[in-house]
Amino acid sequence: MHAQVEASTLNMSTSESSKSTYTESVSGLCLANLWIAFITFALAAFMGLYQVAERSGLFPKIEFIELYYRSVSSHGVIMGFVLTTFFIMGFGYWISHTTLKIPLWGGKSLGWLGFLISLGGTAAAAVMLFMGEASVMYTFYPPLKANPIFYFGATFLVVGSWVWCLQMVMTMNAWKKLNVGAAVPLAMYAMTANAILWFITSLGVASEVLFQLIPWSMGWIDKIDVGLARTLFSWTLHAIVYFWLIPAYIAFYTLVPKAANGKLFSDEFSRISILMLLVFSVPIGMHHLYVDPFQDAGWKFVHMIGTFMVAIPTLITGFTVIASMEVAGRLRGGKGLFGWITALNWSNPMVLSGGLSLLMLTVGGWGGMVNASYSMDVAVHNTQWITGHFHLIFAGTTVIMYMSTAYYMWPSMTGRPLFSTKLALLQLWTWFIGMLVLTLPWHILGLLGQPRRIGVAPYSEEFTAAWGPYEFLMFVGGVILFFSAVIFVVNLLFSHFTAKAAIMPVMEYAEPMHPVLNIPKLLNGFGFWTAVIVVYMIASYGYPILQFFLMETNGTFPWSI
């Protein structure tokens, strides 16, 4: 039946569709990616619990500095690189399968090859992390040095994901050739933008690892240019946040309105927002280097302006998503300026997570405006404020949408209903509450001067006395989050054992309020925008990188080869 539905959508005869490999579900490939994401997520959540317990000072017997840094590095790498990359690949393959309904370019086997490359890299890096051979944080800034196997592992994780990028772009192009002039389904369009974003932004860290960190860790060179390494990592460091965030935006645009029984407010607006994120998010990474001495203030100012430009697509997204929810609420009988809010079906996990996610984006976005302000950053730089900010944006805003997206996709992938919707609602609420209880005290601790990333604070009692109540709250938040993470994984796991649905559930996406009849080419492709990014990147990163080849670098080879 599933194949017949897809064939009729494509106006293909059943015999034609039976010859086509697209009728082969990619659910196995998707589930493999998603389970790697969520198993490692559970592991990293446990590490997070250990870290808040250790930092709280409540349990002196578990305070081991070496173990703390091993844990922090593993937690960061898993959450930032492994959970995200595997989740996005799985989500991307499922979007491609359910929206385009054509064979995956290169076939499933190529997707499995990319998966195995990424998995092998992840395993190698994880062994080094757990052995304490790579306690270099998720940023792995030199002069912190890891075992070369860690760097090779990280490289393979990224290279495997490039296979996914290629498949997303080529499959979308193949669909456009079959459907000349038709608008690429929004979810696929945005996911392809994300694949292009990830490929471009990962080139920065790939260059650092291949040309600097691996030769240095292998002993082929004995000095490393730290300034160049940090500049290359900054190329990746901010746009990676949008690589994580765009899947959440896809859920905002295409899944939340559907779950709310409404429609998307504007398809075109959504595309403009995604394109603005794609163009503006890559060349702005130097706001992570505001207090670093090797880049001039002028370049940092340019990157600060670009950083604030990202607020525009964020506001467009906020408007489009809230307006979609308003329409859904009014269609359910909501009246008045805010009456539609209470009319929404908050007992739907996707709708609930959309609302909670936007609330966290609001608070996290405010904090981000403070960090991004060149002058004000020095008041919070490298303090626990920063940890609070990025946990709200990533672990809060983004990951809660990953969770609800998993709940939404699971039935269509497995053919079985979700084990428990009530458990899913409890899990989303506890994730939201836990995240606020964890991160708001972190913001205050940052303002009180607590450095981030430290296991112990060897400062005077007078200075640290005010931290106590907030550290206790941080621990409580961590416990709530760990509980939430466990029930998330348990709910998905048990969903594999529920009774098969009588009719195969179909993954549904929101329709726009006004159907897209004539789509401008600029809103339906990426050629022009990729060229704009290249020009923007050369303008904002060209000289800041080139300077390392021109100036004295204290005996290091500029590119370390």
Added chain:
Amino acid sequence: MVELTPEEQEKAIAEAPKGTWAILLVYAVFMVLGWLYMFYGFFLPHGPVN
């Protein structure tokens, strides 16, 4: 959930999203006030991390 007539549904879709504008206005005011508070109320008297 209230069942709407087709006319009421059309009206609900055609109506300008006034609630959304109101939320975004409140949000923008809080963002600006929050930023100003951090700049004048915290950063200027406090200075860099110490």
